[in-house]
Amino acid sequence: MSSEHFDVVVVGAGISGVGAGYFLQRDCPDKSYVILENRADMGGTWDLFRYPGIRSDSDMFTLGYSFKPWTEQKAIADGPSIWKYVHETAAEYGIDKHIRFNHRVVRASWSSDAARWTVEAEHDGAIKRFTCKFFHVCAGYYNYEQGFLPQWEGVSDFKGRIVHPQHWPEDLDYAGKRVVIIGSGATAVTLAPAMTDKAAHVTMLQRTPTYMVSLPAEDALANWARKHLPAQFAYDLTRLRKIVFQQFFFRLARSRPAKTRERLLGLIREQLGPDYDMETHFTPPYNPWEQRLCLVPDNDMFIAIREGKVSIATDQIERFTGKGLKLKSGQELEADIIVTATGLNLRMLGGADIVVDGRKIDPGKSYTYKGAMLSDAPNMAFVFGYTNASWTLRADLINEYVCRLINYLDLYGLASATPRVGEGPHEDKPFADFSSGYFQRAAHLLPKQMSKAPWKQNQSYAHDLMDLRYGLIEDGVLEFKRAKANVEPAAPAAGAKPELVG
Structure with missing residues (x-):
């Protein structure tokens, strides 16, 4: 089966995925990318929900992108206005030209030998394949096909x-x-x-x-x-x-x-x-x-x-x-x-199967690295916004970090970066310190965190700003592997060189 190759495959054309497109264009201008969207239009949440009064539950100065000012009068915006804002952003920066609609990603497989992902998506009843060096999931956290519905008698x-x-x-x-x-x-x-x-x-x-x-x-x-x-x-x-x-x-x-x-x-x-x-x-x-x-x-x-x-x-x-x-x-x-109005069904990674060298990764048994990557999953990131603040604040920071990591791999001629949990005792904690029913129902689907960085989620914008935007990429937890091709690395930037494995 033939496939198309991109440097980066992004899943989801909602507020996170469109943001990912912007940062890739700004920070990795020489990289090709495609955004695979399950639905027939972009907007994610703001395209799906159409009930009366639909609006944000966060102000648009923080739910909006850092790079595109919100200019409407209302800070608490209605759904159609947010939908329009996402569309305007995609058109203004040419991100819409990179979106493939009606592509439901069902599987992503990493090969260490080839140092690339193979992404399979259903489109018009057939499977289409895409390959990439970096796989970035911006599909949100809930099942778009079915909301939560308790079983009642009668x-x-x-x-x-x-x-x-x-x-x-x-x-x-x-x-x-x-x-x-x-x-x-x-x-x-x-x-x-x-x-x-x-x-x-x-x-x-x-x-x-x-x-x-x-x-x-x-x-x-x-x-x-x-x-x-x-x-x-x-x-x-x-x-x-x-x-x-x-x-x-x-x-x-x-x-x-x-x-x-x-x-x-x-x-x-x-x-x-x-x-x-x-x-x-x-x-x-x-x-x-x-x-x-x-x-x-x-x-x-x-x-x-x-x-x-x-x-x-x-x-x-x-x-x-x-x-x-x-x-x-x-x-x-x-x-x-x-x-x-009984809530959502949570779903990680858009429901896609994630396979690394033939072994299926179970997100519920994995650990979240910086709240942006999964343990033992090379060259892969996902966006999961704040539970105590606006989603986009964290989405922007994670999208920036992805670009930093991609550029770092290029700078040193590296093939992959994989978060590895070290040996020794550690305390497992739930992904989110929240008692809401939809989090409790899906606790087994969500990755775990620990009590110490970089496996801890602080729910703190200031902390994440320093860590994701300014923190060292090489932190002793990411495992780097060099590309098999004999590529001379560029001159290193200030700071320690990464530890190379293999």
């Missing part, structure tokens, strides 16, 4: 319509209908106020509450800076301010959980009044930032509750009925439409 009895937000039907008419949204995460908190534009009433049914925090949809200071300062400088300044605040708030929440909880709940109480049952509906059984906080732009959720358009039920489902849901408390919620 689902077939319900006479109305059941909808999952990941597969929102274009023909859904909820005007004048009673809507029950099952869930309490970002999707449910977005949908509930958004659907009040037409629905007769919306009920958000949750097993346990989620911490919520309100922010203005527009950042007045950022908009002022954009008018009075050079565009990139104004953007960088706002971005820095947002990063510092995100990191400060996260560290504060972890170090002083009781005070943070008190403050978060106090702000909601100010919106809903002293008589609202905060203990039942807004007080989670865990500390702030043990799960991701839900963003409420311009208090839209709280306003909808005050106006009687949205109500919250905190209970568990006993079964579906013909008219709606019977709860374990005995209450029955009548509904015309039930929206199952």
Whole structure:
């Protein structure tokens, strides 16, 4: 079977993959690359989700790229605006010309003898092959084909319509209908106020509450800076301010959980009044930032509750009925439409099989190196953004690091770089220090981390900035092998030479 060769194969044309294309063009201009995208369009998350009110749960000054200023008025942007931003970026830098759509990567195999990856992708019912020196997965972390759906008794009895937000039907008419949204995460908190534009009433049914925090949809200071300062400088300044605040708030929440909880709940109480049952509906059984906080732009959720358009039920489902849901408390919620905002199914590496010299790599039994590579997988990286801040902050840093590593291999005439776990005792830790259900369900699929760098994920932008952008490539953990061809290495840069193996 014939194949096409590129220096780099990137998987996924979402916000991470388009970013990877930019950094490859900027930092590795002599390298060829292709982006293989499973879907028929770019945008990833922002092309997949089409439910009412779809928006970011992070500000666009940090969810946006470091190299392309966000210029819209709203800092908390709607999905179509983010989709447009990704498309504009790809077109502006010519990245769109490198994308192959409807290519689902199913397998990537590394050969140490050839020092290259062979990537197999399904396209139009056939397998297409690509070879490359470096394989970079930017496919996100969840299954695009199927969201998470618990098993409930009596689902077939319900006479109305059941909808999952990941597969929102274009023909859904909820005007004048009673809507029950099952869930309490970002999707449910977005949908509930958004659907009040037409629905007769919306009920958000949750097993346990989620911490919520309100922010203005527009950042007045950022908009002022954009008018009075050079565009990139104004953007960088706002971005820095947002990063510092995100990191400060996260560290504060972890170090002083009781005070943070008190403050978060106090702000909601100010919106809903002293008589609202905060203990039942807004007080989670865990500390702030043990799960991701839900963003409420311009208090839209709280306003909808005050106006009687949205109500919250905190209970568990006993079964579906013909008219709606019977709860374990005995209450029955009548509904015309039930929206199952019950979360995501996580999937590593786009679901592709990874094989190294004939041995299949199980990500769940591997370790994550710098949160960007897998142990024992040569010349391969993946993007997994922050759980406590904007995804793109980390995606940009990982994409930069990939380019640094590629250039380093060239500089010294090296064939491969492989993270190796050394001998000796070490403490295994889960990939993410998060108690969210979708992480707990997928814990066996995610690589492990340790308690010490470079096998530790700090969830700290400042730490990652120093490590990924400025840290030494040669750190005693990456194992380097020289290319078999007799290539004279270029003059070494300042710093120690890599240890060559083989």
